[in-house]
Amino acid sequence: MLRRALRLGVGRCPLGRGLGTRRGGSTLDWDGKVSDIKKKIQSVLPGGAWNPLYDTSHLPPEHSDVVIVGGGVLGLSVAYWLKRLEKRRGAIQVLVVDRDYTYSQASTVLSVGGIRQQFSLPENIQLSLFSVDFLRNINEYLAVVDDPPLDLQFNPLGYLLLASEKGAAIMENNVKVQRQEGAKVCLMSPEQLRNKFPWINTEGVALASYGLENEGWFDPWCLLQGLRRKVQSMGVRFCHGEVTRFISSSDRMETASGEEVTLKRIHEVHVKMDRSLEYQPVECAIVINAAGAWSGQIAELAGIGKGPPGTLQGTKLPVEPRKRYVYLWHCPQGPGLETPFVTDTSGTYFRREGLGNNYLGGCSPTEDKVWPHLAQRVPAFESLKVRSAWAGYYDYNTFDQNGVVGPHPLVVNMYFATGFSGHGLQQAPAVGRAVAEMVLEGHFQTINLNPFLFSRFYLGEKVEERNII
Amino acid sequence: FLHLASSIWKWGPRDIRGLSRTVAPEGSQRKGRALLQFLADHFYDVEALREYLFRKQVLKVHQKNRSFTHIKEQYGPYIAGAYFVLKQGGAVKFQGQEWMQSNGRGRFSLDFFKFQAVPVEAVDASGCAINYQGLDNLLALKELQSLSLQRCPHVDDWCLSRLHQLAGSLQELSLAGCPQVSERGLACLHHLQKLRRLDISDLPAVSNPGLTRILVEEMLPNCEVLGADWAQGLKLGPEEQS
Numbered sequence: 001m002l003r004r005a006l007r008l009g010v011g012r013c014p015l016g017r018g019l020g021t022r023r024g025g026s027t028l029d030w031d032g033k034v035s036d037i038k039k040k041i042q043s044v045l046p047g048g049a050w051n052p053l054y055d056t057s058h059l060p061p062e063h064s065d066v067v068i069v070g071g072g073v074l075g076l077s078v079a080y081w082l083k084r085l086e087k088r089r090g091a092i093q094v095l096v097v098d099r100d101y102t103y104s105q106a107s108t109v110l111s112v113g114g115i116r117q118q119f120s121l122p123e124n125i126q127l128s129l130f131s132v133d134f135l136r137n138i139n140e141y142l143a144v145v146d147d148p149p150l151d152l153q154f155n156p157l158g159y160l161l162l163a164s165e166k167g168a169a170i171m172e173n174n175v176k177v178q179r180q181e182g183a184k185v186c187l188m189s190p191e192q193l194r195n196k197f198p199w200i201n202t203e204g205v206a207l208a209s210y211g212l213e214n215e216g217w218f219d220p221w222c223l224l225q226g227l228r229r230k231v232q233s234m235g236v237r238f239c240h241g242e243v244t245r246f247i248s249s250s251d252r253m254e255t256a257s258g259e260e261v262t263l264k265r266i267h268e269v270h271v272k273m274d275r276s277l278e279y280q281p282v283e284c285a286i287v288i289n290a291a292g293a294w295s296g297q298i299a300e301l302a303g304i305g306k307g308p309p310g311t312l313q314g315t316k317l318p319v320e321p322r323k324r325y326v327y328l329w330h331c332p333q334g335p336g337l338e339t340p341f342v343t344d345t346s347g348t349y350f351r352r353e354g355l356g357n358n359y360l361g362g363c364s365p366t367e368d369k370v371w372p373h374l375a376q377r378v379p380a381f382e383s384l385k386v387r388s389a390w391a392g393y394y395d396y397n398t399f400d401q402n403g404v405v406g407p408h409p410l411v412v413n414m415y416f417a418t419g420f421s422g423h424g425l426q427q428a429p430a431v432g433r434a435v436a437e438m439v440l441e442g443h444f445q446t447i448n449l450n451p452f453l454f455s456r457f458y459l460g461e462k463v464e465e466r467n468i469i
Numbered sequence: 470f471l472h473l474a475s476s477i478w479k480w481g482p483r484d485i486r487g488l489s490r491t492v493a494p495e496g497s498q499r500k501g502r503a504l505l506q507f508l509a510d511h512f513y514d515v516e517a518l519r520e521y522l523f524r525k526q527v528l529k530v531h532q533k534n535r536s537f538t539h540i541k542e543q544y545g546p547y548i549a550g551a552y553f554v555l556k557q558g559g560a561v562k563f564q565g566q567e568w569m570q571s572n573g574r575g576r577f578s579l580d581f582f583k584f585q586a587v588p589v590e591a592v593d594a595s596g597c598a599i600n601y602q603g604l605d606n607l608l609a610l611k612e613l614q615s616l617s618l619q620r621c622p623h624v625d626d627w628c629l630s631r632l633h634q635l636a637g638s639l640q641e642l643s644l645a646g647c648p649q650v651s652e653r654g655l656a657c658l659h660h661l662q663k664l665r666r667l668d669i670s671d672l673p674a675v676s677n678p679g680l681t682r683i684l685v686e687e688m689l690p691n692c693e694v695l696g697a698d699w700a701q702g703l704k705l706g707p708e709e710q711s
Contacts, residue, residue, distance in 0.1 A: 140527055146506050
């Protein structure tokens with residue numbers, strides 16, 4: 001009916017045009033005016049973003065139940081599980097805010113994409129096992145009607161961790177824990193290593209652990225796009241902007257032992273648009289900090305760490321960006337198709353990339369000399385040619401290099417999902433589920449991540465990975 | 470309304486991948502699909518219905534791949550594995566016996582239940598809907614020598630990474646025509662050191678069949694690899710072109 005009315009309006013146009021030309025003014029751009037009127041009417045109808053003064057379609061909504069700061073794989077994973085575990089369809093409004101829609105500096109897309117279960121903490125192993133299960137059945141979890149299925153390009157070749165004499169005992173212990181949790185790992189002696197992988201130089205290697213199943217590497221961009229697509233189909237809103245301010249209110253409360261505690265609650269998030277001073281205050285109930293390498297800055301905005309050092313108020317979020325470099329090289333006589341993801345005793349790692357004898361690798365922690373260690377471990381790498389390289393940030397947890405998950409004890413409605421220092425991508429699906437359970441139920445259900453709460457920074461309880469040297 | 474109901478019925482029993490846009494439909498199927506897409510984009514009910522149909526297909530595959538723990542406990546892993554294969558529509562050969570297969574209707578005789586101690590020698594699961602979970606039943610057959618997974622639609626790289634458990638006995642493996650197997654899955658076959666025959670022809674997901682075949686031959690030196698002709702990807706040089 002509205003269309004008929006509009007057409008009638010257009011039909012009356014010859015009169016209007018006649019009037020205009022008689023007045024001697026410029027010719028009316030009638031088609032443009034009609035499309036403007038149509039747009040205006042569409043925005044007035046329910047469902048449109050109506051603002052009588054100016055166009056607000058680029059701004060985020062004014063209210064949102066949950067605001068997720070950071071649109072990388074962790075943020076999207078939390079959004080996915082929130083929408084999946086909500087009790088009623090459409091019960092929770094989620095807004096994902098990211099300041100870079102090209103993801104040019106995001107850790108997710110600059111990652112090497114490996115996934116392994118060879119950790120020493122049982123929580124890390126469980127997170128990784130759940131995530132591998134998610135990735136294996138990704139086309140059931142992230143299926144969108146009418147869209148093609150996802151191809152993660154998963155390479156199931158496993159991780160090969162090498163240990164020197166000093167680290168052999170720790171490695172055996174780790175493998176025992178991993179086997180208890182259900183990971184399929186086997187230990188290899190130097191002779192077995194030489195038989196299986198003749199291109200390796202086993203000098204200085206006392207023991208090696210080799211993952212047989214559920215380990216390898218995949219394409220992180222594909223996972224990100226799959227999550228993004230599914231999450232958009234579930235009704236999550238995206239906003240391209242930067243979080244600049246939190247408006248919060250404080251309550252002074254007393255603990256059971258009579259101490260005074262100031263609890264803060266975030267009410268509004270100010271999202272500033274790109275390249276302009278315009279900002280939108282988004283009223284929200286819960287804020288999730290999944291900002292990766294910049295989570296520390298977001299935490300400071302919320303007032304975390306502003307207080308005398310040594311107190312809970314003065315404990316900052318110890319996550320900072322740590323740069324690391326990945327190199328891509330070509331070596332025609334290099335290791336063959338069965339090469340796993342090899343991690344050397346010196347911290348250098350490499351893996352194959354594609355069919356054309358190209359290899360990706362680097363050193364963790366970042367060091368200047370990567371090639372000597374590589375050439376010492378794999379003699380074929382003495383003649384390699386570096387093709388390209390890139391650099392990315394780890395969201396490095398300076399306290400114990402493991403993730404921070406769960407709510408902050410004082411800022412009651414800020415939840416963390418960050419600080420994974422290099423294994424965020426491989427644990428993202430499981431961590432997303434854990435945070436969603438924490439938000440919806442109040443406690444962890446599938447995997448118990450209580451050792452990863454924020455309070456460990458104040459209590460000084462380090463949850464460290466026992467690395468093999 | 471009847472047309473809509475009939476098009477939904479047509480899509481119901483089809484494979485999961487039939488719902489994806491990458492499958493090229495013909496003529497009236499295309500119009501029907503465009504109509505369904507339009508409806509799913511504009512109506513929540515249609516979208517929910519299509520998601521429900523998709524879930525049902527997924528559940529059907531899961532149901533086919535359930536593990537027969539009762540049979541395994543009572544009769545042993547060989548009988549359980551054989552029962553699984555016959556139920557899916559494949560063929561099974563016990564050591565010293567003939568090939569056993571279900572008839573066209575899916576019925577098969579339960580005579581083999583007396584072969585509890587006889588290991589299964591060969592399994593032909595061509596065209597069966599075996600997936601990662603269902604492979605549990607086959608991996609319990611520790612003396613399996615020949616395995617044929619030709620044209621299995623749900624066998625992918627993840628499944629191939631599990632085959633290392635058969636490394637002690639497997640001599641013949643056929644993966645011809647599996648749509649989800651790529652060179653990354655073929656790389657994990659390096660555990661199967663006793664393999665003598667490997668068929669990797671006609672794998673649509675492998676990006677470069679000729680080069681993959683060369684690399685697989687290098688990886689498994691004692692194995693005869695049947696597959697793409699390695700000269701297939703090469704272009705004629707200027708002297709050879711007529």
